[in-house]
Amino acid sequence: MARAGQRRSGGTRADAGAQRRRTPRxxxxxxxxxxxxxxxxxxxxxxxxxxxxxxxxxxxxxxxxxxxxxxxxxxxxxxxxxxxxxxxxxxxxxxxxxxxxxxxxxxxxxxxxxxxxxxxxxxxxxxxxxxxGGLEPPEEPEPVAPPTPPPGAENRVVPRSVVARQMANPFLAPDFEAAAARVAKARRLAGWELLEPLFRSFEEAGPGAPACMPLPDPRWVTAPVGRELMPHQAKVVAAVARGHRTFLLADEPGLGKTAQALLAAQAADAYPLLVVVPNVVKTNWAHEAGLWTPQRRATVVHGDGDEVDGFADIVVVNYELLDRHVGWLGDMGFRGMVVDEAHFIKNKSSLRSRHVLSLSERIRERTARPLLMALTGTPLINDIEDFRAIWQFLGWIDDTQPVGALLNALEETGLTPAEPGFYAAARSSVVDMGIVRRRKVDVVADIPARRVADLPVELDGAVGRSIRAAEQALARRLVQRYRAALEARGGVTDGFDPELARRVAAAELKDSSSQTGGENVFTMVRRIGQAKAGLAADYAAQLARNVGKVVFFAKHVDVMDHAEQTFAERGIRYASIRGDQTPKVREKNIAAFVEDPEVSIVVCSLMAAGVGLNLQVASNLVLAELSWTDAEQTQAIDRVHRIGQAEPVTAWRIIAAQTIDSKIAELIDSKSGLAARALDGVVDEDGSPAVDVQLEALVSLLTDALAAEGAI
Structure with missing residues (x-):
């Protein structure tokens, strides 16, 4: 960025009165x-x-x-x-x-x-x-006073072109089939609690029971000129052409869900189509729409929507802008809605989730058979109930029970939750509503393998000693809490109480989330990431020298800064992808890494670049910091391991030895089986349940400390 102006001699304060007499340092x-x-x-x-x-x-x-x-x-x-x-x-x-x-x-x-x-x-x-501060601010155009919003409008806006569309077509034709389609014939199951058994049916799935609805022969499905549609993608389009309208498209990342959704909308004539996406991929969605459905106009909502094309067939908006635009989006008459990275709505109390659910409800009220698609390669992050908001978006359930076609399907099983066969039948009923899950290994026979390789590193010097001391202090605090809890319940100290240990860890976790100062598990993990930054950057630089292009992922800005400084000092050209970049800067940096052979490394924010990017020009990536979920880690790896990759992919995970970092890595790996059990029909050999990484990391720290004292 160019200088905003020339620096002046000396410095002043923004609200200062008299100048200091001495010469500023x-x-x-x-x-x-x-x-x-x-x-x-x-x-x-x-x-x-x-x-x-x-x-x-x-x-x-x-x-x-x-x-x-x-x-x-x-x-x-x-x-x-x-x-x-x-x-x-x-x-x-x-x-x-x-x-x-x-x-x-x-x-x-x-x-x-x-x-x-x-x-x-x-x-x-x-x-x-x-x-x-000694800078001359750039000249800005005279501000244009915005129109006074009507009372109660809060921060809602209606773009001018949308008003023009509404005036051109002021009436939306009612679809009386919409109300009829919502009626369910609940009889036998009236009074039964059904949602909990439905969720449990996915936890109890046996081997060989993948969660994928039957899909038709796709031989007649064609792609636009110049594009190639893979067989597994064409099957979803064929299902839509045959009349299916709700999908949880849970294909593993990298299997082309965007193309499937766009062609599905075309097959269903689900226009106008609303697409809700993370901010970092909304421009890419418009680009993909131009490639896969070139005869349909796409528009992207930015800011107040001043540049929105109200007559477009496809409207792309990011989650963060829904609050500002949900009013006119609800009145637009959409006949289809796609939610990308649908795990973003798993927290039903969040504002983004409430807006998504209200918009889908408005669409179902007005359209008998709208196309509703939830796209996510990682639908289950912490718990089976992560399904809840997605199923509600699709209209399969409401807050309390299954509705419509799903309730009818459960009735037709002839079973109740008290009968053993109910769970398998219930799972099949939900899957047939439109769950589509394919793994790379099953549908893309020639895609190379991938592996996660851990690289333990030692944190030496004062920084390493400080981190280990902080970890020991945290362990002592946990032990004190545990012993105090034992005394409070009557002084029973025989044996180890794992449930009490979990309650102690949960209390510490709650305090850590609310406190603003002092050492806790979050600040400690961040310090470990900072301490690993130089070592991770060194390894990435070695990889770049030996194997070519490398993707470097980190969670925190300071870790990214440290890595970039290391690469600059070594004369290694790099690109950077961060959350505070404009779409144009982001696209320029992606193009530099993908197209310029001299740019060896791309430094990526785990949150900003973990979705929506195709970086298969590289086959090696470095995970400088650990995430709290396997889903985040998987999303990052699948920026490289996706359709178009020609080489085996290796993710080099930098682990700080002899710290809580090692335990977190183990716990992340233990969580990776959740989706495999629920969606792929795979059962863990040890039958271990899903875990909360943050909680279990503290439990492990407490358990090890008690064991060291001989209390276990």
Whole structure:
């Protein structure tokens, strides 16, 4: 990013009065100390709730300028390596302050979103802060006053082109079949609790019972000119052409779910079609629509939707914007809806889930047989009940029971939950509603194998000693909690009580999630990630020198920064994919990695780049930090291990030896069997249940500490 202006001599404060008499030291000059001072002011104000609008404005401005200054420092060719490192370290300090502030008032997190509005007051204050830091703010066009929203409209918007479409076709023809289709003939099962047995039916599946509905012969299905549709993809399109309309498309990542959904909409004539996706892939969806259904117009919703084509056949919107646009989307008359990465809605209490469910409900009310598709390669992350919101989106269940066709199918089994055969029959009934699950190994015979290889590393020096000391302190705190709990219930201390250990770990986990200071399991894992950053970057650099292109995944910005600095110092060209990038910057960086032979490494945010990317130009990736779920790890690996990959894929997982990192890696691997049991008909050899990684990591820490004391 180019400089916004020339630096002035000396530095001032944004709200300062008189100038200090002494000459400022270099560290006190420029924009960063001004940002730090404003952040401290915000911190003090947030500690005296409620947070006032002016304080929120200051918080947003500091966050914006930290982001812009980081980009400027990274791109400034005049800065030496040492100076760049120093500047980035100071910016990280300000960013850490902002993170602590947001932890105190989580409502401030909305101001950090890519699509967050920047008010006129924020723009004016931003200019003030920049001048105080010695920068001349760029000239901005005169703001256009937005129309006054009607009472109760809150932050909802209606794009102009959508209004034009509504005026051109003010009446949506009623579809009386819609109401009839929702009627179920519950008789025999009236009064039975059915949802819990339905979920259990997937946990109790035996070997050889994959969760995939029967699919028809796809030989007559054709792809657009210049595109190739694989047989497993064509089967879903054929099922839609035969009349099936609801799908949980749970194919493993990398098997082309986007193409299947777009061609399914075409086969069902489900236009206009609403597509709800993560922000990082919405532009890619529009691109894919142009490839697979070129005769259909696609439009992408950004911000307030000023550039939306209200007459388009396909409307693509990201989850974060639903709150702003859910009003007109509900009135659009959609005949189909696709939800990509549908595990994003598993928490039914979240705003995004409520909006998705309300939109699907509106569509079912108006259309007898809409096309509803939930796309996710990882539908089960922590629990079988992760199915609940997805099934409700598809109209198979409501809050309390199965509805419509699913309830009718359960009635037709002739069984009740009290009979042993009910579970197998119930599972088949749900699968036949439209669960489609295929594994790469089953449908793409020539796709290369993949493996996860763990690389233990030793954390030496003061950092390693500090982390091990923190882990020991956490273990002692857990032991103290455990012994106090034993005494509180009457002093019974014989033997080890695993259930009490889990309750103690759960209490520690709850405290860790709410506290803003001190050492806990989350801060410790982050410190381990920071300590591994240099070692992971070293290994990625070696791979790049020896085997070619490498994908480097990390969770935290500072780990990514450290890795990029390492690559720059070694003369290795790299691209970067982060959550704060604009779609154009993101696409440019992806193209650089994929197309430029000189760009050896792409440094990816695990959250921002874990979905929607095709990076099969590489066959090696480095996981510098561990996730808390196997699903996140799998999504990252499948950016490389997907259709089009010609080489065996290896994911090199960097593990900090002799720390909780090793236990977390084991627990993540133990969770990978959840989807295999529920969807693929695979039973673990040891029959071990799904685990909560965070909770079980603390239980393990407590158990090991008690064992070391001889208490077990």
């Amino acid at each position: 270099p560290a006190e000059q420029g924009l960063i100390p001004v940002l730090a001072e404003v952040a401290r002011d915000v911190d003090r104000a947030v500690q005296r709730p409620p947070t006032k609008p002016a304080v929120r404005t200051k918080f947003q401005v500091v966050a914006l300028l930290v982001r812009e200054e980081r980009a400027r420092v990274m791109a400034d060719p005049e800065l030496s390596s040492g100076r760049r490192t120093e500047e980035l370290k100071r910016l990280d300090g300000v960013a850490t302050m902002l993170a602590k502030i947001a932890a105190r008032d989580t409502s401030l997190l909305t101001l950090l979103a890519e699509d967050a509005r920047v008010s006129d007051a924020a723009r004016a204050y931003k200019a003030t802060v920049m001048r105080a």
